[in-house]
Each structure stands twice: as structure tokens, then as C-alpha cells.
Amino acid sequence: MLSNNEIEPLNALFPSPVALVTSCDNSSRSNVCTVSWMGVVSTEPFQVGIVLRKSRLTYEAISQSLQFAINIPSTDLIHTIDYCGFISGRNRNKFTDCNLTTRKGRHVRSPLINECTVNYECTVASIINAGSHDLIIGKVVATHISHIINSNERSAIIDKVNPLILCFNEYWSIGKSVGKILII
Numbered sequence: 001m002l003s004n005n006e007i008e009p010l011n012a013l014f015p016s017p018v019a020l021v022t023s024c025d026n027s028s029r030s031n032v033c034t035v036s037w038m039g040v041v042s043t044e045p046f047q048v049g050i051v052l053r054k055s056r057l058t059y060e061a062i063s064q065s066l067q068f069a070i071n072i073p074s075t076d077l078i079h080t081i082d083y084c085g086f087i088s089g090r091n092r093n094k095f096t097d098c099n100l101t102t103r104k105g106r107h108v109r110s111p112l113i114n115e116c117t118v119n120y121e122c123t124v125a126s127i128i129n130a131g132s133h134d135l136i137i138g139k140v141v142a143t144h145i146s147h148i149i150n151s152n153e154r155s156a157i158i159d160k161v162n163p164l165i166l167c168f169n170e171y172w173s174i175g176k177s178v179g180k181i182l183i184i
Contacts (some may be wrong), residue, residue: 015165015172018081020071020116021050022102023061024109030102032094032113033058034085036166037133038070046140047125051133057089062136066124067108070138071116074162075173080115081164082171107141117146117161 016036024030037051048070052059062068073081080098087094095102095111102111105121112119122138146160165172 015167018164025061031089069110071113072118119144
């Protein structure tokens with residue numbers, strides 16, 4: 001059995017989905033960062049939460065503009081995900097460095113990443129102080145799913161998206177389905 005000293009508290013909860021969050025500040029400067037602390041917080045209205053350190057450039061841009069985009073990357077973007085999680089947008093253009101192509105959203109100025117098969121446009125519903133980080137709750141105002149996905153074949157969606165999760169500082173793919181929710 002592992003003691004508390006053998007596992008960093010930040011890594012104790014697992015698994016966490018991985019996303020590329022894009023932002024655009026009030027001067028139209030765009031940035032992308034990797035986020036692994038996120039999830040759905042409400043279905044009506046559809047809202048998601050992301051957790052960011054207050055010192056991050058992405059946090060500053062979202063605080064200014066009150067909007068952002070969540071882009072779901074596949075496993076073939078693992079090097080981009082790692083780079084965008086450790087390199088600051090203050091000094092580098094991560095879109096250029098990672099050869100990411102972008103497009104405009106319908107409702108937010110934050111760019112959508114073409115290499116990601118799912119993109120969510122979000123407006124900030126609230127920002128909650130959570131200590132060293134803040135929980136940013138975004139109302140999803142538009143969802144974009146790549147044309148390669150057939151929404152009638154739900155199992156094919158996971159195969160096509162091929163999303164990543166982070167667990168104990170390692171990236172993992174999701175793997176195969178082991179069952180469906182049973183409603184009693």
C-alpha cells in the first residue's frame with residue numbers, strides 16, 4: 001500500500017480527460033494550453049468546468065474576454081498536448097510551433113483547432129476561486145463534431161475521436177467499451 005508521501009496529491013485523482021483550451025484576449029491575441037482538470041458540471045444548460053492556475057496566460061485571456069473553446073485532441077496529437085502544457089504562450093506561438101490550423105467559431109473569438117474532431121465554444125458563466133487554481137464554468141454555446149463521425153454509431157465516436165486521459169503523469173487512450181449504463 002502506498003503512503004501519502006509516495007503520491008503527489010495532484011496526481012492522486014485519476015483518470016482525467018485531456019483537452020486543448022483556446023483563448024483570445026481583448027487585444028485579439030490567441031493562445032492554446034493543455035487542460036486535464038475538466039468535466040461536465042450541468043446538462044441544462046450544458047456547462048463544463050475547466051480548472052486553471054491564475055498565473056497562466058490562458059486564464060488572463062479568459063478572464064478578460066469571458067469566452068474560450070475546448071478542443072478534444074486524439075492520441076496522435078500527444079506531442080502537441082505535451083508541448084502546449086509546458087511551454088508558455090507568453091514567449092511562443094504554440095499554434096505555429098505545433099503546426100495547428102484553426103478556424104473561427106460561430107459565437108466566440110477563441111479559435112477552434114481543426115486537428116481536433118470535437119470543439120466546444122463556451123462563454124464564461126462563472127469563475128470560482130478554488131485556492132491555487134480557479135474553476136471556470138463555461139456555458140457551451142456551440143458544439144462542432146467532425147464530419148468523420150456518424151452520430152448514429154455511438155461506439156464509433158470514441159474510435160474516431162480516440163481521446164486521451166491523464167493518469168499518474170502518463171497519457172492513456174481509452175480502449176474498448178466494457179458495457180453500457182444499466183437503467184433500473
